[in-house]
Amino acid sequence: MPTPSSQAFCASSIIGTGSYMPEKVLTNDDLSKIVDTSDEWITTRTGIRERRIAAEDQATSDMAAEAARRALADAGISAEEVNLIVVATVTPDMFFPSTACFVQKKIGATNAVCFDISAACSGFLYALQVARHFINTGNRSTALVIGAEKLSSLINWQDRNTCVLFGDGAGAVVIRRAEEETDAPGRVLSTVMGSDGNLADLLKVPGGGSACPITAENALSRPNTIHMEGRETFKHAVTRMCQASEQALEMAGLKKEDITLIIPHQANLRIIQAIADRLGLPHDKAFINLDKYGNTSAATIPVALDEANRAGRLKRGDILLLVAFGGGFTWASSVVRW
Numbered sequence: 533m534p535t536p537s538s539q540a541f542c543a544s545s546i547i548g549t550g551s552y553m554p555e556k557v558l559t560n561d562d563l564s565k566i567v568d569t570s571d572e573w574i575t576t577r578t579g580i581r582e583r584r585i586a587a588e589d590q591a592t593s594d595m596a597a598e599a600a601r602r603a604l605a606d607a608g609i610s611a612e613e614v615n616l617i618v619v620a621t622v623t624p625d626m627f628f629p630s631t632a633c634f635v636q637k638k639i640g641a642t643n644a645v646c647f648d649i650s651a652a653c654s655g656f657l658y659a660l661q662v663a664r665h666f667i668n669t670g671n672r673s674t675a676l677v678i679g680a681e682k683l684s685s686l687i688n689w690q691d692r693n694t695c696v697l698f699g700d701g702a703g704a705v706v707i708r709r710a711e712e713e714t715d716a717p718g719r720v721l722s723t724v725m726g727s728d729g730n731l732a733d734l735l736k737v738p739g740g741g742s743a744c745p746i747t748a749e750n751a752l753s754r755p756n757t758i759h760m761e762g763r764e765t766f767k768h769a770v771t772r773m774c775q776a777s778e779q780a781l782e783m784a785g786l787k788k789e790d791i792t793l794i795i796p797h798q799a800n801l802r803i804i805q806a807i808a809d810r811l812g813l814p815h816d817k818a819f820i821n822l823d824k825y826g827n828t829s830a831a832t833i834p835v836a837l838d839e840a841n842r843a844g845r846l847k848r849g850d851i852l853l854l855v856a857f858g859g860g861f862t863w864a865s866s867v868v869r870w
């Protein structure tokens with residue numbers, strides 16, 4: 533059963549989507565020149581063929597701002613109309629100010645309250661739920677919810693266990709209160725979230741924070757890069773994403789057969805296929821773009837949603853299941869009626 537903290541709310545609608553992916557492409561063959569790996573290994577184990585890498589002088593907020601501009605254009609509203617910006621990221625421009633404040637400045641959203649959320653790969657759905665709370669209580673009317681990452685800044689390019697998995701990019705949605713109109717398009721019908729800090733050690737960046745500042749002594753062991761127990765993470769990801777999906781559907785009063793399209797976190801094709809199998813749905817019900825981008829953490833779902841939207845794959849009334857899993861561990865799922 534869904535937990536009390538995941539109760540259903542009404543009347544927040546996605547009215548625009550946008551994304552930005554950096555130009556530079558890093559292929560599996562490129563990686564095989566840096567570490568002992570191969571295109572065949574990476575493709576078979578993960579489904580990833582290439583990923584995008586941000587320019588050195590490109591910060592997370594630069595990508596987030598461009599995704600936000602595109603989402604605003606899609607929604608047909610100005611930056612001044614936005615009164616809340618929530619950025620989900622584990623690769624903020626700096627510890628503070630928040631990346632959301634930099635986005636505000638870059639797009640000119642002068643009327644917005646701005647802050648970041650840290651929930652790793654579940655960050656976008658966490659941010660969506662936080663923004664819904666602000667909107668559904670009447671506190672704010674129009675929010676930009678952004679997932680943006682420059683994961684290349686956290687990668688140890690000597691670690692083949694992790695460097696082949698991740699990439700950079702940003703995605704954004706505009707959400708707005710849907711007033712009395714209960715069948716408004718893009719309506720978020722339900723969101724469930726969960727966390728288990730007991731498993732924090734399985735996927736983390738141990739250094740660079742207050743627990744382990746980077747010093748001249750520890751810098752060479754690269755504690756400020758991604759450390760992951762891949763097999764364990766894989767198992768928990770499948771279990772939690774299935775549970776969250778079922779809970780979000782139940783909360784929305786829907787069944788698995790009602791799903792038109794799954795927009796899953798893009799970490800590993802085998803994880804996504806295992807989820808589809810457990811839900812009893814064909815693999816082609818899941819939107820896939822990890823072959824092009826790898827795992828961009830908080831950005832995967834809004835980027836996939838935007839690509840599905842722009843490709844004309846989303847029709848009015850479609851039921852979308854959004855589902856994510858990430859470090860923490862954290863997980864979340866949302867059902868959206870397009």
Ligand SMILES: CC(C)(COP(=O)(O)OP(=O)(O)OC[C@H]1O[C@@H](n2cnc3c(N)ncnc32)[C@H](O)[C@@H]1OP(=O)(O)O)[C@@H](O)C(=O)NCCC(=O)NCCS
Nearest residue numbers: 569570573577653692693696762763765766799800857858
């Ligand atoms: C990382 C992952 C792809 C590894 O796949 P796997 O099938 O579990 O592979 P294993 O970790 O068991 O490693 C198998 C072998 O491949 C090797 N290997 C690991 N990375 C490799 C690479 N890039 N190229 C070639 N070989 C590699 C390992 O060293 C191991 O070798 P060994 O058997 O000699 O020890 C997989 O565990 C995974 O996707 N986990 C979840 C990751 C994830 O989604 N993280 C983010 C969650 S938000």
